[in-house]
Structure formats: C-alpha cells, structure tokens
Amino acid sequence: MKALSVNKINKYFYVAQKFQVLKEVNFDINQGEFVSIIGKSGSGKSTLLYLLSTMDTDYEGAISINGTTVTGKSQNELAAFRNAHIGFVFQFHYLLPEFSLVENIMLPALKLKLKSKEEIEHRAVELLGMLDMKGTELKKAAAISGGQAQRVAIARALINDPAVIMGDEPTGNLDSRNTAIVFDIFKELAHNKGQTIIAVTHDDEFAQKSDRIIELKDGKIINE
Secondary structure, X not given: OEEEEEEEEEEEEEEOEEEEEEEEEEEEEEOOOEEEEEOOOOOOHHHHHHHHOOOOOOOEEEEEEOOEEOOOOOHHHHHHHHHHHXXXXXXXXXXXXXXXXXXXXXXXXXXXXXXXXHHHHHHHHHHHHHOOOOOOXXXXXXXXXXXXXXXXXXXXXXXXXXXXXXXXXXXXOOOHHHHHHHHHHHHHHHHHHOOEEEEEOOOHHHHHHOOEEEXXXXXXXXXX
C-alpha cells in the first residue's frame, strides 16, 4: 500500500527573479518504508519535505498521503489532516520545558479530540515504555538530556498513529550514540510496526542504513 505519492512536482521561488527549485519530481513511498532524502545544501531536499508536510501549498503537481490527495485542500483542511496523519520530528525537539514528558506527548492527541484524556495518557505512557523511558513520565522536559528529549519527540509524533512520520535532520543535534538509538527506533517502527518514515538528513551513515535513499541534485532526483 502506498503511504505517499508525489506526481510531477515543480516548485519555484520568486526572489528577484523566478528560480525553479524542484523539477519534475516523482516517487512513491510504501507503507512501512524507511526512506532518507539526501542532497547537498541547495539541492531542494528541505523544500521537498516542506511540500510533503503540506506546510507549503505553492507548487505544481500533486501529492497524496495515505490515499488522500492533499493538493488543493484549504489551510484549515490541511491543518486538520496534518494533525491526524503526519507526525513530525525536527532537529530540535520543541518540547515545552515546564510540562512533564507525558503532557508533552499528549498535546497533539488532545488537539485531535478523538480519544478521552485517560486513553491518550495511557497511550503516552505506553509509548515512553516502548522507547525505553519507563519511569520518566512525570519528569519535566527541562530536566532530561538531548537524546532523551528526541525520543520524547518521537513519542509525540506517534501519539495520533500517523500514516507518515517526517523527520527534518532528526539526528542533527545528537552525538553518535544517540543518533544510533534514534536510528534503531525508526528502523524498529518501520520494520516491526509498519510505520512509514521519511527523513531529510545530511548524515550519510544514517541514510545508507535506511531502506531506501532518494537523492536530489539541483532540484532533480538523481538516485532513487
């Protein structure tokens, strides 16, 4: 089953003059695939992720996620779709420091309002246990290490059972040990839980160990 389809994407920037940053980009990603998007600075990889995340809607072509064509939807529709179907893990974890770990993880699900607070809390505790952080539930986010914080960010991304997790340099702020831990979590999620993961990364070792690499150069896919 396709988790994501990208069809003939073209993207332009208008800075002083018209500049094409993505050129006829096409690919499909299947459910349960762990895909790394790589390319040198300026290749278009971050721009592409921004389009896939539905945050930028100014492009030519079509994007479908989990069987739904997101191209052409309103900003309100896209905001609701993102919260229900896409989980995000960024280079910086963006946890609320004064909130407990469980409270941070619960936030996207409380916003979605599909489950009771008790159900959401139970799931948040379950996710912390799955990520080898059992017993830290009530710790404040300000009191944990960077590696632990990124694991909590992954738990937060998983709380709504998204179709796709998108990572923007998800190990960019981590040392080699914590990078390996985060990679192993992603691999476990993809291969044993059927979670689709798309990560933009400049870490060649991380990319080489993922299931598949999509490489961009000058806005075009040169290796897939």
